[in-house]
Amino acid sequence: MAEDTFQQIHEIGFKRLIDKFKTHTGTEHPAVRRGIGDDASVIVHEEASAICTTTEVFLEGVHFDLTYTPFNYLGYKIVTAAVSDILAMNALPEQVLIGLAIPNKYSVQMMEDLYRGVDAACRDYGIQLTGGDTTASHQLLSVSVTATGAAPADKLIYRDGAQLGDIVCVTGDLGSALAGLRVLMREKKAWQESRSESQFQPDLHEYEFAVQKQLVPKARKDLIESIAESDIRPTSLIDVTQGLISELGSVAKSSGLGMEVYSPAVPIALETRRIADEMNEDVDKYAFYGGEDFEMVFTIPEESVEKFKSDFDDFVVIGRMTEKEKQLTINTGEDKSYQLEL
Ligand SMILES: Nc1ncnc2c1ncn2[C@@H]1O[C@H](COP(=O)(O)OP(=O)(O)O)[C@@H](O)[C@H]1O
Ligand SMILES: Cc1ncc(C[n+]2csc(CCOP(=O)(O)OP(=O)(O)O)c2C)c(N)n1
Ligand SMILES: [Mg+2]
Numbered sequence: 001m002a003e004d005t006f007q008q009i010h011e012i013g014f015k016r017l018i019d020k021f022k023t024h025t026g027t028e029h030p031a032v033r034r035g036i037g038d039d040a041s042v043i044v045h046e047e048a049s050a051i052c053t054t055t056e057v058f059l060e061g062v063h064f065d066l067t068y069t070p071f072n073y074l075g076y077k078i079v080t081a082a083v084s085d086i087l088a089m090n091a092l093p094e095q096v097l098i099g100l101a102i103p104n105k106y107s108v109q110m111m112e113d114l115y116r117g118v119d120a121a122c123r124d125y126g127i128q129l130t131g132g133d134t135t136a137s138h139q140l141l142s143v144s145v146t147a148t149g150a151a152p153a154d155k156l157i158y159r160d161g162a163q164l165g166d167i168v169c170v171t172g173d174l175g176s177a178l179a180g181l182r183v184l185m186r187e188k189k190a191w192q193e194s195r196s197e198s199q200f201q202p203d204l205h206e207y208e209f210a211v212q213k214q215l216v217p218k219a220r221k222d223l224i225e226s227i228a229e230s231d232i233r234p235t236s237l238i239d240v241t242q243g244l245i246s247e248l249g250s251v252a253k254s255s256g257l258g259m260e261v262y263s264p265a266v267p268i269a270l271e272t273r274r275i276a277d278e279m280n281e282d283v284d285k286y287a288f289y290g291g292e293d294f295e296m297v298f299t300i301p302e303e304s305v306e307k308f309k310s311d312f313d314d315f316v317v318i319g320r321m322t323e324k325e326k327q328l329t330i331n332t333g334e335d336k337s338y339q340l341e342l
Pocket of ligand 2 (some may be wrong): 064081181
């Protein structure tokens with residue numbers, strides 16, 4: 001959490017601010033030859049392999065709200081977002097670089113808290129913070145994160161590899177990140193309407209699972225590790241950031257196929273259902289369109305499902321790849337279904 005002191009960044013300057021960031025670089029990754037300090041980071045691979053890169057931009061007010069987001073959680077979440085994209089190629093992340101544009105309403109201490117979260121995430125994912133850029137901003141904090149990772153080229157899994165008849169699977173549960181966001185937004189509104197002079201300190205203990213999932217999501221490195229150890233390889237893989245329906249559509253469309261999804265099979269946590277009830281909203285909408293779940297969707301041949309279950313058990317089957325003509329068919333049970341165009 002932020003300390004009580006508020007030191008203006010211009011008092012110490014960007015160079016000394018970056019020096020502080022240098023003490024929060026996560027794991028020393030063996031492939032990193034040069035980290036923070038030179039003009040560019042350097043990665044050295046002994047064996048030829050594929051390199052994956054990805055960038056995510058996060059803008060205050062659009063992607064995060066600092067009323068209810070502690071800086072260290074924000075640091076953790078931005079690393080998760082970039083790492084999740086690397087993992088979704090079935091590659092292992094190695095480094096992240098972070099670009100910051102900081103308005104002067106934020107202090108040195110706040111930025112250090114942000115980097116404490118970056119450091120914690122880098123340690124959890126076994127990666128190193130190797131560089132970035134720091135600049136001033138007028139009103140809003142902007143954070144961009146670039147991650148790179150590596151894999152043997154023939155091990156990469158793309159979103160367009162699904163085959164006719166393959167089974168569609170999803171890890172964990174869906175919709176809880178949006179449920180957490182709804183709770184946080186409701187509490188913020190109540191606090192604003194109360195015109196309270198006190199700090200925003202809502203009691204969130206009944207919503208801990210969903211709020212954690214919104215504020216400090218974890219990327220599914222465990223799935224990628226299990227794939228590496230298993231002799232089964234998914235035919236396609238994508239992470240759930242925009243929302244389940246959007247990702248399923250991407251897999252089907254890019255694979256040149258259709259998909260049938262059995263909606264009662266979509267995994268939803270009890271707490272997510274309770275929150276949707278409280279908000280008088282349809283929990284299926286949370287799960288289908290929520291986004292920011294950082295779960296993984298993958299397809300595998302039908303005969304591999306049981307075997308893979310013994311290698312990795314935190315997934316469920318939600319559908320099957322079909323002919324293209326079926327588009328994205330949502331089967332709601334009781335023989336009712338509707339089609340979404342791809
Ligand atoms: N926000 C940041 N987070 C992590 N590393 C940073 C950040 N800003 C700058 N760096 C790293 O600090 C070093 C110096 O950065 P900078 O002063 O921008 O140098 P340059 O003129 O080479 O761009 C570089 O290695 C850069 O990657
Ligand atoms: C203040 C605030 N507004 C909105 C959201 C919800 N939100 C932020 S990012 C996101 C997912 C889509 O982001 P995008 O940058 O399009 O994702 P990408 O596929 O590039 O990862 C969602 C649903 C939030 N967490 N906080
Ligand atoms: Mg993505």
